[in-house]
Amino acid sequence: MQVYADNAATTKLSDTALQAMLPYLKDTYGNASSLYRIGQTAHHGVQAARETVAKVLNAETNEIYFTSGGSEADNWAIKGIAELMAKKGKKHIITTSFEHHAVLHTVKKLAQYGFEITYLPVYENGIVKVEDVKNAIREDTALVTVMYANNEIGTIQPIAEIGAVCHEKGVLFHTDAVQAAGHLPIDVKAQNIDLLSMSAHKFHGPKGIGALYCRQGIRLPNLIEGGAQERGRRAGTEAVYAMAGMAAALKEANDNLAENTAKVTALRDRLIDGLLKIELSRLNGDRKQRLPGNVNISFEGVEGESLLLYLDMKGISASSGSACTSGSLDPSHVLLAIGLPHEVAHGSLRLSLCETNTEEEIDYIISCVPEIIERLRSMSPLWERIQKERGLA
Ligand SMILES: *Cc1c(COP(=O)(O)O)cnc(C)c1O
Numbered sequence: 547m548q549v550y551a552d553n554a555a556t557t558k559l560s561d562t563a564l565q566a567m568l569p570y571l572k573d574t575y576g577n578a579s580s581l582y583r584i585g586q587t588a589h590h591g592v593q594a595a596r597e598t599v600a601k602v603l604n605a606e607t608n609e610i611y612f613t614s615g616g617s618e619a620d621n622w623a624i625k626g627i628a629e630l631m632a633k634k635g636k637k638h639i640i641t642t643s644f645e646h647h648a649v650l651h652t653v654k655k656l657a658q659y660g661f662e663i664t665y666l667p668v669y670e671n672g673i674v675k676v677e678d679v680k681n682a683i684r685e686d687t688a689l690v691t692v693m694y695a696n697n698e699i700g701t702i703q704p705i706a707e708i709g710a711v712c713h714e715k716g717v718l719f720h721t722d723a724v725q726a727a728g729h730l731p732i733d734v735k736a737q738n739i740d741l742l743s744m745s746a747h748k749f750h751g752p753k754g755i756g757a758l759y760c761r762q763g764i765r766l767p768n769l770i771e772g773g774a775q776e777r778g779r780r781a782g783t784e785a786v787y788a789m790a791g792m793a794a795a796l797k798e799a800n801d802n803l804a805e806n807t808a809k810v811t812a813l814r815d816r817l818i819d820g821l822l823k824i825e826l827s828r829l830n831g832d833r834k835q836r837l838p839g840n841v842n843i844s845f846e847g848v849e850g851e852s853l854l855l856y857l858d859m860k861g862i863s864a865s866s867g868s869a870c871t872s873g874s875l876d877p878s879h880v881l882l883a884i885g886l887p888h889e890v891a892h893g894s895l896r897l898s899l900c901e902t903n904t905e906e907e908i909d910y911i912i913s914c915v916p917e918i919i920e921r922l923r924s925m926s927p928l929w930e931r932i933q934k935e936r937g938l939a
Contacts, residue, residue: 548861549907553839554697554725554898555865560750566794567752570787578784579773591786595793599757602800603742604733611758611776612789616724616745619758620648623720623741624691626766628656631688640664640682640690642674644883646697649722672701672831672884679708683715690719694726698867698880698896699831700840702730709738718764724748728799729837734759751795755788806901810838813899813908817841820912824919826932830881830894839899844886847929848893848922856918862911867894889928
C-alpha cells in the first residue's frame, strides 16, 4: 500500500486546480498587460484569481499580492515592514521561537542590520500566550509576527487575540498562515490581521505561487522594481496559470472546509490513539488546538531518520523531527522550543493527513509502526539505557 502522509510538506494538485490552469498554459497565453484580446483574457484571469483569494480571506481585492510562495510572502512582509518602520526609528520585532525558517532566518538577517528581536516562548503545549505578546510590545516595536498554525506540531495560535493586542498598542501584526489557509477559517478583518502569508501547494494548488495579504493603507515597500504588475510592488509578467490554479484550489478547500475538517480530524484522532498505544510515546503539541491533519509523536529510544526509511519501505511517506534530511544533524527547533530533550526530539515522527487519506490507510500505518519501533529499539544502545533507567529491563 502506498500512503502519502506528508501533506504539511506539500500536497497533490487537485483536479479542479489543474483544470483551472490548463487554459492559461495552452490557448490563453497572452501577456496580462497587453491590450489585445488574449492579453485581456489573461488579465481577467488574474483579476478573477485575486478576487477569489480576497473573498476567502474577507479581504479587499487590492489587498492581495501574488508571490512565488510562502517564503517570499514572509520575507516581503517582514523585510518590508522593517524598512518602513526603521524610518520611524522602530527597530524591534517580536516573533516566536518556533516559526518556520522563512520567518526565523529573515528576522535573524534583520538582527545583523541592527534590529532587536524578541522570541516569545511557546511552552509545552506549543501555544503562544497573548499576555506575553502584550508584555513584549515596546515604544519601538515595528512588527509582531506569529504563525497561524505550526507546520511541525500543528498547534493553532490565538491569532485574533494577538491581533487585538497589537492594534490596541498600535503595532502591525503579520501572520504566516501557510499551514492554515485552506485548512482553517480565516477572516483578516475579524482577526485583526495586517499582513498574512499563504502558499498554494499546501492546499492542493500548484507549487511556486502564493500570496501576501497587506491591509490597505500600509505603505509596504516594493519587492521587485519593474513593470506595473501587483500594483507596481512586485514587477514581472504574471504567471496567470499559477494564480488561477491557486484560486481554484483555495475556493475548493474553503467550500469543503467543514466537511474536510470533520473527516480529517477523525482520521487524525484515530491515528493518534493508535500510535500512542506504543510504549514510551508522546504526542507533541496541544491535543485539541491543532490542525485537523497533524500528528506528531515522539518515540523514545528511536532515531527519526531510520524510522522514516523503514516507513518508506512500507510505502508510507512521512517526515521526522530532526532536520537531517536538510543536511543538519540538529533536532527540530520546534521540538526543542516545546522543551523536548534532544534525544527525544530525534525520535519524532510527523504524519500530516488530508481529506483523500482513508481509514484503511490510517490502520495500515498503525499496523506498521509498532514493529518498526520494536526493531529499531532492539538495535539501539539508547533504548537499552532508557529501559535500565526506568527499571523496564
Ligand atoms: C511551507 C511553509 C512555508 C514556505 O512556503 P513555500 O511556498 O514552500 O515557500 C512557510 N511557512 C510555513 C508555516 C510553511 O508550512
